[in-house]
Amino acid sequence: MSSVLAVVSLLLLQTGVQGFLVLFAGSSMDHLEITREAILQTTAQVCNQLASVEGRDFTLPPGPLTAEVLALACSSSGSAKSFQSAISDVTWRNAGVDFRHLFNEEYHFDGERFVEGRKLxxxxxxxxxxxVKRGNFEAARQTLGDILHTLQxxxxxxxxxxxxxxxPHPNLIRSDVSDIGPVADKSTPTCRSCVGKxxxxNILENIIRDKKLTSGYFGLEPFFSTKPKGKCSHGGSLDRTSGQEPTGGINKDSLESNHGNLHTAAAEVAVVATxxxxxxxxGAAGDTDFLRMMGISKNGSRVLCFVIDTTxxxxxxxATVKKTTAWTLSNPIIFVPQDFGPLMRTTDPDIFKAQINALYAAGGGDLPEMxxxxxxxxxxxxxxxxxxxxxxxxxAKDLYLTGTVNALIERTKSVVTFFLTGSLGLRRRRGSDQGQGQVQHSRMxxxxxxxxxxxxxxxxxxxxxxxxxxxxKATSILVESSSSSLVTILQAVRSPGRADNFSFTVDESVRNLTAY
Structure with a gap:
């Protein structure tokens, strides 16, 4: 079964059987290109209007519009990496609909499933x-990718x-309007057979004259794929309904499709609809949160999270953390004091100041911590x-969580840096100063x-x-490593007590190279 799915996946990538091509589009426009172009154009418009309101210049240099170029024009060059990542989140989630929902007609507006597709x-x-309102930007981008595929x-x-x-269809994205126009019912023929290729x-004249919506039927299973009498097929070499009367298809997924002569028009309208x-x-989120969803902010879009032992x-x-973190006050902050929690989120510098300044050391000291x-x-x-x-x-006292933490690190792709101030040797011990219980030693x-x-x-x-x-001195790493444009060129594990040589390559795009 798995080998069959692998073959189907490869064919989908090459043929775009369930929509605009996903990859290898050649001169055709694929889902990724349509989505990327629409995101870049919309983001450019948002940044342009923000610059006008704030009295700043907004200038795009000649040449292709890219995430890096646009982030710079948006006065947020440090967000180039996170902007590109956000675009990738949306585009690849879009492409994945062809695999997650291959046989669900409503996700592709196949089989005249207009009501169901519009509801999606x-x-x-x-x-x-x-x-977006809750600040769950990753979830927003994932759902955005899903619905853009169906829309396109x-x-x-x-x-x-x-x-x-x-x-674009004026009512396709409106939840307050149910009418999407006349749709051909199941008993109404919509196509005739193609003449050769x-x-x-092949769409019947009365369907065109009456402005009735229809779409092609699609099936992959030999001998079992059927369609109602007189209905159009999706078309293409993998569509098993396209060999049934009426033969052929009406999809415009690529320039080589049955209706490939209309591919460019369909792709251009899909960009505008996107x-x-x-x-x-x-309009619902506001410019600032829309840009944050797209990974763009003036102070970088990376979220900083502090987990601080307060024993x-x-x-x-x-005291050092309080001094060092003062510079971060414009960045999104998540704060987890131990032992352990509650978690606090904020982008408000005053709230963060109040929380961080309220920290004090007390208790603990006699055992490992959580x-x-x-x-x-x-x-x-x-x-x-x-x-x-x-x-x-x-x-760590809670070693049983090691596997869970490792799995979360892998899933979230978050970077964790530890500042360890306990000297190596004996375990941490609590000393006593005439019964006062004052902490004297800290070892691990x-x-x-x-x-x-x-x-x-x-x-x-x-x-x-x-x-x-x-x-x-060590916390200077915090300042440098929290840059949104930071990339890791080389990370290696050193052998204790032995000199090591490591080689890596840099080019002219690398600035402020630092080794620790």
């Missing part, structure tokens, strides 16, 4: 707006273009690809520190072990 779009659009397929799979329309006039849907989201021996560390529980809370509460900084001088075993190193390495972060007096 309007329900999904409501979900996107709700997720309407223009490729239906006869909207054959009816002479060169503009010529399918340009932009209209993006503008609808923008008794951490007073010096907490550091992995705090990290788990951060990984589940922060958006994917966040930058997480954990400060502790104690070993080599194996304890190795756990943190392993987690850092698996996430692409670092485990930095310093004394408490050295911590202020």
């Amino acid at each position: 779009i309007t329900d999904g659009l409501t979900s996107v707006k709700a997720n 397929d309407f223009y490729s799979h239906s006869n909207w273009i054959e009816l002479g329309n060169r503009f 010529d399918c340009q006039n 932009r209209q849907l993006l503008e609808d989201i923008r 008794g021996s951490m007073s010096d560390d907490i 550091s992995l529980s705090g990290l788990q809370l951060a990984l589940t509460g922060a958006p994917p690809s966040s930058e997480i900084f954990l400060f502790t001088d104690a070993p 075993a080599v194996s304890d520190a190795q756990l943190y190193r392993n987690l850092a390495q698996s996430s692409g972060g670092q485990a930095i072990q310093v004394t408490k007096t050295e911590l202020p």
